Amino acid sequence: MIEYLARRLLALVPVALGVATLTFAIIHLVPGDPVVAMLGESAAPADVVAMRHQMGLDRPLLGQYGSYLGGLAVGDLGESTSYRRPVAQLIVERFPATIELAAAGMLVAILIAFPLGIIAGSNPGGAGDLGAMGFAIIGISVPHIYLGPLLMILFSLDLRWLPLTGRDGFAHLILPALTLGTALAAILARMLRQSLIRVRESDYMRTARSKGLSERAALIRHGLRNALTSVVTIIGLQMGALLSGTLITEMIFSWPGLGRLLIGAIGARDYPLVEGCVLTFAMTYVVVNMATDLVYAAIDPRVRIS
């Protein structure tokens, strides 16, 4: 296991480097002059030159790339032009809120998917199955930008059960988490259903039945255990959607996380902050992917050997 961990960590380095480079490329190799975009077209040439020098943009590209990487190594992501504070500091401040939302979304997804998947899988073709899978296909298709406001209308404005926007306590987390987690719940539910159906027809079930266990208990005990690997796989595959979904959900609910920081930075043409946020999101995803691989390896020893 340790050896696998070490191997994966090592494989992380070139990907991390690649991500950092691509982010650098996007921000720095754009058509048009970012300084002019920041200062405006009627800016005095002297101001443009000064700003360019201040941001280090008048140095050769390789030099900029070098100091960019050097800065990354020590955690220096430059200074935000709109907040006048270190980018790293701003990111560290907002990051927990995003993680909280993502974790809550995942939790909601699991809480919704398991009962749905079990209902669907234990009686395929039945009413429960059709209902659950109907919900699932809808859940996958409704985008966050509609589901969020829909939930807001229903639960915040009509019923007044839940607060509308912001982050100020547990109640504020519910609607954003629901919005974020529904699509993932739908996918998970389908996967669970499939797993359960497979298990039903498998050897495990015959053994369990012959042992005298009730159909339901056997199904749950064996089915779920075997479904676990698939669940982890799906969660791993959907992590990307979850993370970028967090970005959109934060905007809908005015959730003060990294996504909102990024969109604000784009609006303020604060390129150092945009760069830092994009990099953080991408790196988080890379790390989460690695973590998923590790969990997978922990569950299924066969993976470690390959």
Add this chain to the structure above:
Amino acid sequence: MVRMRKHTARICWLASIVAAASLVALPGCDDSGASHSPGTIQVDLENSPPSTDPRFGTDATSSRVNELIFDSLVKADGNGQFANYLAESVERPSETEIVFHLRHGVRFSDGRELTARDVMYTYDSILAPESLSPKRSSLEELKSIAAPDDYTIVMTTEHPYAPALELATEGIIPYGTPLPSKGLTPAPPGSGPFRMARYTRDESAVLVRNPYYPYPDTAPKTMFFKVVPDPTVRALELAEGVCDFSGNNIEYDVLPWIAAHKDLAVSKTPGTTYRYLAFNFHDPRLRDVRVRRAIAYSIDRATIVNSMLHGTARIATGLLSPESWAYTSNVTDYTYNPDEARRLLDEAGYPAGANGRRALKFEFKTTPEGARVGEVFQAMLQRVGIALTIRTLDFATYYADIQAGKFDLTSLQWVGINDPNHYYMVFDSKKVPPGLNRGFYSNPAMDRLVEAGMRTLESAERAKIYAQVQQLAAEDLPYVSLWWVDNVAVMNRRLAGFDAYPNGSLRSLATLTLTNPRTAAPQ
């Protein structure tokens, strides 16, 4: 198989613990301990005040918050008159001198007594070039300021300066207050009814009473300003009794819904806030007055005011509203006339193509709140063949751009115009950024008039001069006048005695009567 079982069980436990922990470890509410006490009122703001130092806050939000914290020698009432605040009496021994006698025993919220030394320091720090204070430009006429003793301030101007009392409207900070630096700036103590207890940018500002400023028992003791950019949430918070007061930031379309609530009172009073469309005279196309007039004729202000604004404004003829002593209605009128607009554009050399479009394209900069009106302008200008693209920026970026004169067209408002000398501040060719002439307007005739208006002390004479100014402004169109915004205040009925100032000031919140303790816990 056994190994897998142990592993999977362990993983499940781990996962659920992590998930539960992340939820439990939520940060608590942002400390609204202060706002839970009785005697607190919550006011929702559209955006965070960019500056809590009165030497720097020129935008409306900053001014409104700072007004509750800082006092000035005198204050403008919005109709061209001034009331004494820190000054007990004011004398004008000569045409170029004003003497202010300070009241004794006025204290800052930290206990220090306010004396002439603090006034001197405030003005000196604004005037120092390295301060980069945007207020510097409005103090240009101040030749010198002196404090012959602890309770006397003498201001001298180089020439006779009619609106001299305007110089005395700067909020006074204690001697020695440093300039705002990078990062967070706590607000300096002021001598006004409140002090800033805590300011969290983009979240809230908590104001508590200045212990040395007397107030009636029934008045609010704490003001909790919450930044709520979402207009729906602002409306909800009012409806639920969480927010007690909202000044001029409820969407017009939501007003009927709000007015239907039995706990809420909506007050609508004519305001002096002037909404206008600004041109950038660096653009040669906009320097042609025919283009500007065409744009003025192509905007159907009546329909906008009656339909979109639900009648909560009056069509404006110029910077000064009828409340001003210098107001004249005898100016060129630009009632909606798209045919005239098209004729002017043809004459100016921008003929319309087959599809009605002309070779005229401008960028309209705005905040998200202003985008809707922007789209209306876009549609209306398109009818006469002008293409307008809309560039939406967040408030802070937008305001910084506007202050530096970086725009083609934009729409803004002037809040709190008191003396007609404001014309000098915004139209004189010397007042380009960092001054308030953000469009770089330059017209020698206008310069002559506004400078004369500034120097003439006699009111009847001044009135005549400003009549000409208003006429010239309507002819030459440095701005297109849009409308004067009514002051629409929504408040919970437990607040009594709110005086609506024409300039939308929140100062009267300090002397409200709270008729019953809050019934809903603020959030």
Add this chain to the structure above:
Amino acid sequence: MIARGRNPSLSIGISIVVAIVLLAITGPIFFRTDPLAIDLANTLAAPSRAHPFGCDALGRDVLARVLWGARLSLSISVVVVTASLLVGSAIGGAAALAGSRIDNLVMRGVDIVLAFPGILLAIALAAILGPGLVDLAIALTAMGWTGYARIVRGELLTLREREYVLAAETLGATRSRLLIRHLMPAVAGPLAVQATFGVGGIIGAEAALSFLGLGALPPTPSWGNMLDAGRAFLLVAPHLTTAPGLAIGLSILGFNLLGDGIAQKIGHRA
């Protein structure tokens, strides 16, 4: 989900997609109301005979805007998916044919692009390129080509080892031409599935980017920017949210079902 005989996903999916395409093409022809015409007397009007879906904050007809939004969403999606397919196939094919060193390099490149979760890459590009439809298309293509690259590369690599290819080679046919001739039938199915899901995905991505202000600019109606504009009026005019929201949801649903259906169909054959 091996349905015997019937393929409900396919039939429902086709119905929805055809309906949407028809509406997008013919809708604005039959319902001639101008989506850009403002009418301030009717701001936020509720649905009525004259305005079946009501009016938005500037009095523009919502149904007209939804129909024009359909045109925009579908055309952008088709353009982006086509571009992604061409670019992706070219890169994937080149990688498979060029030899293992270049192949490895290209696959590293794919990994790096895929290291950006969801629409993050599109957002970053759109942020730098600026709003506007052309830049939006470029940003979305940059995000979407990887799936097609993998499919083409995978098939080509498998084919290389197939017996009939080896056999044909011994008969003198050039390898590349052979591979490409045998590639098409093998790859058409998976590519079709990917492209179908892709259209649904791009519809969602375009809506999200326009919602964030990085895509279609006002006054151009896009379902995404309509949803964004509707947010300020949830309280008094929820119809502004329902109309474009349902449109997006139904479209994505249709393409998802269609993709599912096609996948089932080819799953059967293989």
